[in-house]
Amino acid sequence: MSTKSLNSFFLFIVVSCWAYGQSFHDQVRFLEHLETIGEYKEALFYIDQLHEQGGLSSFEMDSLFFFEGRYHYELKEIEQSIAAFNSVGVRSKSLHEISSIYAGFQLSYLRKFEEAEQRFDSFQSSDSLRLALVNYQKASLSLLQRNLDQFNHYANRFNDTYYVLTDYQKDMTGIYQELAKHKRKSPFVAGLLSAIIPGSGKLYNGQIGPGVMGLVSTGIFGLQAYEGYRKDGLKSARFIIFGGLFTTFYVANIWGSVVSVRVSEQRYNHTVDEAIYINMHLPIRLLYR
Numbered sequence: 001m002s003t004k005s006l007n008s009f010f011l012f013i014v015v016s017c018w019a020y021g022q023s024f025h026d027q028v029r030f031l032e033h034l035e036t037i038g039e040y041k042e043a044l045f046y047i048d049q050l051h052e053q054g055g056l057s058s059f060e061m062d063s064l065f066f067f068e069g070r071y072h073y074e075l076k077e078i079e080q081s082i083a084a085f086n087s088v089g090v091r092s093k094s095l096h097e098i099s100s101i102y103a104g105f106q107l108s109y110l111r112k113f114e115e116a117e118q119r120f121d122s123f124q125s126s127d128s129l130r131l132a133l134v135n136y137q138k139a140s141l142s143l144l145q146r147n148l149d150q151f152n153h154y155a156n157r158f159n160d161t162y163y164v165l166t167d168y169q170k171d172m173t174g175i176y177q178e179l180a181k182h183k184r185k186s187p188f189v190a191g192l193l194s195a196i197i198p199g200s201g202k203l204y205n206g207q208i209g210p211g212v213m214g215l216v217s218t219g220i221f222g223l224q225a226y227e228g229y230r231k232d233g234l235k236s237a238r239f240i241i242f243g244g245l246f247t248t249f250y251v252a253n254i255w256g257s258v259v260s261v262r263v264s265e266q267r268y269n270h271t272v273d274e275a276i277y278i279n280m281h282l283p284i285r286l287l288y289r
Contacts (some may be wrong), residue, residue, distance in 0.1 A: 024060050031067055040071040047071075064093035066099055078106050097125045098288050101133060104278055108141050116141055129162050133283060136165055140172055140280045143179065144273060151176050164283060171279050175272060184265060190257040198250055201257025205264055214253045221246035 027050060034043040047068050050056070056064070069084035085099035085106075100123050107116035120141065123134045139154035155176065158169040185205055194201030199214030225246050228238030 004029045024063075026058070027061065028067075035067075035071070040074050043071050044068060058089060059092055062095050066092075066095045069099060069102060073102060073106070078110060082106050097123070097127065097130055101130070101137065101284060101288070104134075104137060104141075108144060108280065109142075109277055113141060113145055129164075129287075132157075132159075132162055132165055133287070136172070136283070137280060138167060140276055142230055143172065143175060143276050144166070146179065148176065148180055164286060168279050169284050172276070175275055175279070179272065182268070185261045187258040187261045190261040191254050194254045194257040196255045201254070202260055205257065205258060205261050210256075211259075214249070214256070218246060218249045221249055273288055 002189075005139050027046075031043055031046060034040070034046065048062050049213060050064055063173050065084050065087040069088070069151040072078075072081035072084055082103050086102040088096050088099040090096050100119055104116050104119040107119060108112075117138070120134050121137045123131075125131055125134075134159050135154050139151050139158075142148075142150040142154060155169075155173060158165075158173070160166050190201035192201075193204050194214070197215065198218035199216075202212075202214055203211035205211075221242050224242035225239050228236040228240075232239065
C-alpha cells in the first residue's frame with residue numbers, strides 16, 4: 001500500500017471515530033480543519049456520518065448542507081454542489097443567502113441561464129454587500145447570454161462602495177466593451193467570398209497566409225486546366241487532372257472558409273466566457289471561502 005493510500009486509510013478511521021460523541025461545535029471545527037488541509041472527500045464522508053448519526057437541529061442540518069455544497073464546489077462536482085446548496089433552508093437566513101449565490105453562479109457555469117436568472121431574481125437580503133454581489137452576478141450572466149442592453153441595466157448600479165467588487169466590476173465592464181466592439185463574422189459571407197474569389201473568405205476572417213495560399217494554389221490549377229482545355233480540348237489529360245485538382249481546391253476553399261469563421265467565433269466566445277466565469281467566481285471565493 002502506498003504512503004498516500006495508507007494516510008487516507010488512517011484519516012478515514014479517524015473521521016469515522018470522531019463523528020460520534022462530539023458536540024456540534026467540535027464537529028464543525030473538525031470539518032473546518034479538514035477543509036484547511038484540503039481533505040474535501042474526507043470532510044464529505046464525515047458529513048455523511050453526521051447525517052446518519054441524526055439528532056441534529058434544523059440549523060445544524062442547514063450548516064452541514066452548506067459545508068457539503070462548498071466541498072463539492074471545491075471538488076468541481078457541480079451538480080452535487082448545487083443540490084446541497086438547494087437543501088439549505090430559508091430558516092437559516094445567512095447560509096441560505098450565500099448558498100443562493102453559489103448555486104446561481106454554478107447554474108450559470110452549466111449554462112442553465114434561465115434557472116440561474118431565476119435564482120438571482122428571487123434573492124432577498126438586507127445585506128447591501130450581498131445585494132451588490134448578486135447585481136454583479138446578474139450583470140455577468142447578461143454578458144454570458146450576450147445581452148448587452150441588460151448588462152447596462154445592471155451595470156448602472158455598479159458603485160465603488162465595496163472595494164472587494166470594484167476591480168471586478170471594472171473588468172466586467174471591460175469585457176462588455178470588448179463584446180460591444182466585436183464584429184461577428186458570418187460563415188455565409190466567408191463562403192460566398194471564397195466562391196467568388198478563392199481564398200478571400202479566409203482573408204475576410206483575418207487569415208492572410210491561408211487566404212493567399214488558397215488563391216494562388218486554386219489559381220495555378222485553374223490556369224493549368226484552362227491551358228489543357230485550350231490546347232487539347234475536354235479529353236486532354238492535362239485538363240482532366242488539373243480540372244479535378246481545381247475543383248477539389250475550389251470547393252475545399254469554400255468549405256474551409258466557412259469552418260474557419262465558425263471555429264474562430266467559437267474560440268473567441270469560449271475565451272470571453274472563461275474570462276466572465278473567472279470574474280464571477282473570484283469575488284464569491286474571496287468573500288465566502
